Amino acid sequence: MHATKFRAAIAAAALLAFATPAVHAKPVDAPITETELAGHIKILAGDAFEGRAPGTEGEDRTIAYIVGEWAKAGLEAVPGSATPWLQPVPFVETQGLGSTARFSVRGRDFALPDDGIVLTGRDPSAALTGLPAVFVGYGIDGAGKVNADVKGKLAIMLFDNAPFGDKLPRYRERRQMLADAGASAVLVIATDAVPWEQLRETAGSKVMRLADAKPGAPVSGFLSPAAADALLKQAGEDSNALHEAAKSPGYKGMALPVSADLATQSAIRPFASNNVIAKLPGAKPDGKAVLFLGHWDHLGICESEGTADRICNGAVDNASGIAVLIEVAKRLGKGARPDRDIYFLATTAEEKGLLGAHYFADHPVVPLSDITVALNIDTIAISPRGTPVATIGRGKPAYDAVVREAATKLGRKLDEDGEADAFIQRQDGWALGAKGVTSLMVGGSFSDMKLLEAFLGSHYHTATDNFSDTIPLGGAAEDADLHVALGRAFADTKAWPGTAK
Ligand SMILES: [Zn+2]
Numbered sequence: 001m002h003a004t005k006f007r008a009a010i011a012a013a014a015l016l017a018f019a020t021p022a023v024h025a026k027p028v029d030a031p032i033t034e035t036e037l038a039g040h041i042k043i044l045a046g047d048a049f050e051g052r053a054p055g056t057e058g059e060d061r062t063i064a065y066i067v068g069e070w071a072k073a074g075l076e077a078v079p080g081s082a083t084p085w086l087q088p089v090p091f092v093e094t095q096g097l098g099s100t101a102r103f104s105v106r107g108r109d110f111a112l113p114d115d116g117i118v119l120t121g122r123d124p125s126a127a128l129t130g131l132p133a134v135f136v137g138y139g140i141d142g143a144g145k146v147n148a149d150v151k152g153k154l155a156i157m158l159f160d161n162a163p164f165g166d167k168l169p170r171y172r173e174r175r176q177m178l179a180d181a182g183a184s185a186v187l188v189i190a191t192d193a194v195p196w197e198q199l200r201e202t203a204g205s206k207v208m209r210l211a212d213a214k215p216g217a218p219v220s221g222f223l224s225p226a227a228a229d230a231l232l233k234q235a236g237e238d239s240n241a242l243h244e245a246a247k248s249p250g251y252k253g254m255a256l257p258v259s260a261d262l263a264t265q266s267a268i269r270p271f272a273s274n275n276v277i278a279k280l281p282g283a284k285p286d287g288k289a290v291l292f293l294g295h296w297d298h299l300g301i302c303e304s305e306g307t308a309d310r311i312c313n314g315a316v317d318n319a320s321g322i323a324v325l326i327e328v329a330k331r332l333g334k335g336a337r338p339d340r341d342i343y344f345l346a347t348t349a350e351e352k353g354l355l356g357a358h359y360f361a362d363h364p365v366v367p368l369s370d371i372t373v374a375l376n377i378d379t380i381a382i383s384p385r386g387t388p389v390a391t392i393g394r395g396k397p398a399y400d401a402v403v404r405e406a407a408t409k410l411g412r413k414l415d416e417d418g419e420a421d422a423f424i425q426r427q428d429g430w431a432l433g434a435k436g437v438t439s440l441m442v443g444g445s446f447s448d449m450k451l452l453e454a455f456l457g458s459h460y461h462t463a464t465d466n467f468s469d470t471i472p473l474g475g476a477a478e479d480a481d482l483h484v485a486l487g488r489a490f491a492d493t494k495a496w497p498g499t500a501k
Contacts, residue, residue, distance in 0.1 A: 029331040029488075032324075032480035034473035040069070040323035041381070044296075045315035045467040052314060053300025054091065054208070054273035054348045054356075062296050066276050066346050069326040074333030075278035075344060078365045087275040089348055089359045090211035095267045096120050096204055099221075102261040103133075105234045110258075116196075116227025117187070118204040119219055121264030126218045128184050133258035135232070135242055138162035139174040142249025149253075151182035154260045156223070159191040164249040170425050172353050179217035185262050186220045189228040196224040201304070208352045210359055211270060219262045231258065273297075275356045276346040277365055280329070282491060283337040288498035289370050290342045290490045291437075292328060292483070293357065294321035294377040295350030295428055303463050315467040316455065320381035322346060324480040331484045338491035340372070340498070350378070350428050351461075357431035368432070372498045373399065373490045374439040375483060376429035382451050383475030387444030388415035389482065392424050396438060398500035403442055406485040412478065420446035442486065443479035 043049070043065060050058035067085045077084030099119040103110045131154040139157040141147040142164050148155070155178045162168045169177070171188055178186045190199050203222050223231070229239040235256045245251055276296065282289075298314025313319075329344055343366060347356035361368065389407045394400055394416065404414055423446055424430060429439030445452060451472075459465040490496050 029335050029481070029484050032327045032331065032477050032484070034477050036327050037320065037323040037381075037473050037476055037480065038467075040326055041315050041319045041471070042467045044319035044322055045313040045465075047311055047313070049313070051300040051302065051311045052296060052298045054297050054352070055093070055271045056300060058300060059273060059297070059348070063274055063276055066296060066322060066326070067278075070276075070278045070329050070344060073326065073329035075280050075329055078277055078279050078343075081277075081365070085276060085278060087277050087360065087363070087365065088272045089275055089356055090270065090272050091208050091349070091355070092211050093269045093271060094120060094122070094207045094209075095269070097265040097267055099262070099264040103231060104259050105231075106257045110231065110234050112227045113224070113230050115200065116224040116230070117221060118200045119221035119262060119264050120203065120207050121266040122216050122218050122220075123266070124268055125263075125265050127263045128219060129261045131184055131260045131262065133256045133260055134253050135237070135256055136178065136253040137242075137246025137251045138168075139178050140168060141251070144168055146177050146181045147252055150178050152184055154185040154187065154262070155183040156187050156189065156228070156256075158243070158246060159188050163247050175220060176214060176216060179220070180214060183217045184219070185260070186217045188220075188222050190222050190224055192225055196226075200224075202302075208349060208355065210355050212362075219264055232256070273348040273356070275348055275360055277360075278329070278344045280333055280338070280342040280344070282340040282342065284339040284493055285341050286339065286493050286498065287370055288340055288372045289366050290338075290340060290487055291345060291366075291371045291374040291432075292325055292342065292377065292487065293345040293347060293374060293428055294318055294325050295348070295356065296322050296346040297348050297351055297356070299351055299461060307463070309463045312461065312463050313466050315465050315471060316381045317379045317460065317465055318350070318377075319467070320471075320473075320476055321377040321379065324377050324380055324476060324483065327480050328483045328487060332487050338488055339493040340491035341366070342487055342491055343371075347428050354428050354431045357428035361431045361435045361437075368435055368437050371432070371437050372496070374429055374432045374437050375486060376427055376439060376441045377443070377479075377483065378427050378441065379455075380443060380445050380476045380479055381471045381473055382455055383444040383448050384472050385474035385478055387451075387475045387478075388413040388447045389442060389444060389479075390415040390420040390447035392420045392427065392441035392446055393429060393433065393439050394418065394421070396500065399438055399440065402489050402496065403440065403486065406489050407482060410478070410482055410485060412482065415447040419449055442482065444475040445479070
């Protein structure tokens, strides 16, 4: 380049910069800090919030905190909402008051090993006698259809995911399908992966379902692996052989020479919990929207009386995700206003089976077809800084490219081995994905499986998921910055078309 022209060019550039600084001063979002996240987690996972169980005082405090922070961030209630900031979600809670189970094998009474069964009734009382039992394996065939005649029977089903497909329903849905097919009772054989004592305690306490959900079978429950083995053995079957046979996608179930008398008494209580919903109106809305979501609920008071620490505080699961949603809202709300509308959703009852997210998906405040992407944030305080970025829900090239570019710009490495997808059905995004919304869960937590499994095998869903200074928040802070960038990218009408494969 010629020297004179060069100098003139510099002068012109300088003049331009001076005259219109906004053109050159790229809006920069201040990095989200570990201290900011820790501040929110400490509060949300504090004992005053009682473990954030739906329908408790802990819920009221949680909602007040989230609404307060989002309002400070500049978010608004969704216009026209009869209940600003909130989407009431009607539930029915069933509490078992007592139950009895009697089995006979070929006409002879058979006593299950001690405490190997837990039952829940759908109605205030149920008394079923002489139910023929059928072992149904996973309860479905390779096409995802109910695999056996269960009408009027006791269906005994495996808990674990069916091994002959990766998009097949999990146990809750399979149990519901058996109920829909007319099963009078469904017993799920628990997995060795969950300690029986723990499962018995949680399953035996209170069960929540959406008030508008299909009713389950009159009686449902769990059998411990040991109790199931004993019952099958008494019926002349080898448990291992049955488990093996069930792995075939064509398995049709096996009638057992077992008859069951099941009785339950339950207290049924309708109540409402709430999804929290807010909107950041876009500067140039084009009808498409970005949805951020994360669940606010956790397990509440989870240990029996007399235990020193009775509260499952859910610091990592998912106070950490809500902390990130608060700070992401603040960056997007205070910084340069994105083009598209951005919705923020804090769901209830994720821990009860993604119930708040399912309710939102059935009653969306913005048409689901307008949501260009849903970004779910759950259990995010797992990894240190520098952890590669994995994405649950990868596979749509245009979306993957946005994530790759945003992550790369922030100096992050990508983890694209697909391992993270093992968790796809275990997070709120699944409820939206099942209805056609592109749902991603992006970050470091689902990248380093060693770290994730260490958490899942220790503090996860126990009273020790507490806030402490040793929770790794570096990765969460980086993931939070990444979500600010993703929010900006997907809300940019020039850079992102709003629909893509
Ligand atoms: Zn959880």
